[in-house]
Amino acid sequence: MGGKIDCYVDCNSPYSLYAVIYLRKNRKALESYGVEVEFFPVFLGGIMQNSGNTPPWKLPAKAKHGQLDGKRAQKYFGVELTPPKFFPIMTLLPLRSMVYIKEKYPRDQYETMLQELWTGYWGDHLDLSKPDIMSKVFARHFKPEEVEQIMKAGTSPEYKQKLSKITGRLVESGAYGCPWFEVTNSKGKTEPFFGSDRWHYMYQFLDLPFQDIALPEKPQTKL
Numbered sequence: 174m175g176g177k178i179d180c181y182v183d184c185n186s187p188y189s190l191y192a193v194i195y196l197r198k199n200r201k202a203l204e205s206y207g208v209e210v211e212f213f214p215v216f217l218g219g220i221m222q223n224s225g226n227t228p229p230w231k232l233p234a235k236a237k238h239g240q241l242d243g244k245r246a247q248k249y250f251g252v253e254l255t256p257p258k259f260f261p262i263m264t265l266l267p268l269r270s271m272v273y274i275k276e277k278y279p280r281d282q283y284e285t286m287l288q289e290l291w292t293g294y295w296g297d298h299l300d301l302s303k304p305d306i307m308s309k310v311f312a313r314h315f316k317p318e319e320v321e322q323i324m325k326a327g328t329s330p331e332y333k334q335k336l337s338k339i340t341g342r343l344v345e346s347g348a349y350g351c352p353w354f355e356v357t358n359s360k361g362k363t364e365p366f367f368g369s370d371r372w373h374y375m376y377q378f379l380d381l382p383f384q385d386i387a388l389p390e391k392p393q394t395k396l
């Protein structure tokens with residue numbers, strides 16, 4: 174056993190949040206089998222454009238079904254999200270800032286802030302593409318001088334380049350949406366997975382002794 178799950182997310186994607194929630198919740202169990210989990214910010218707009226895909230909400234049938242399926246996912250993962258009127262936003266600023274935070278801060282602080290992007294955007298309906306708003310959300314978790322550094326990095330050529338490198342490499346490897354995963358098993362083999370609903374396939378690939386969804390038969394009552 175052993176292995177690694179690399180999970181690529183963008184805060185324009187609610188399903189990315191479900192992946193973050195799920196993997197953080199199950200990390201202890203995964204680590205007990207030697208499976209590490211790592212989250213990477215990635216630019217979904219760039220993935221869509223460069224893979225030739227289009228956002229699901231642009232196709233009326235997918236948009237309609239997405240309303241239903243989105244609600245089901247929220248119920249399953251225990252969150253309530255409503256798309257803000259200004260959805261989607263340009264997520265480059267929050268994502269580039271998160272690349273910096275990932276480098277400079279402890280894992281837990283980085284992952285908590287990552288999750289907070291959805292709270293600010295989908296929960297509080299804050300447009301994180303706007304620097305003044307984004308910095309206020311960072312200010313909930315970081316000291317003023319840290320926020321200044323984070324915002325500086327988030328608009329710098331260095332972090333623009335870093336996010337673009339992650340996105341470009343992922344597209345080259347075949348990504349077309351978010352959440353995207355690169356999973357490496359104990360034999361060193363890596364395979365891609367798409368979606369916050371593919372854990373059973375990942376666990377098969379990782380050779381983990383997972384319990385599948387169990388539907389117990391309804392107990393028969395004697396009259």
Ligand SMILES: N[C@@H](CCC(=O)N[C@@H](CS)C(=O)NCC(=O)O)C(=O)O
Pocket residue numbers: 185186187188189226228229246349350351352367368369370
């Ligand atoms: N079935 C997947 C759906 C994930 C999904 O729809 N992701 C969107 C972004 S929120 C996407 O990238 N879609 C690309 C596509 O469906 O081709 C899940 O449950 O996670």
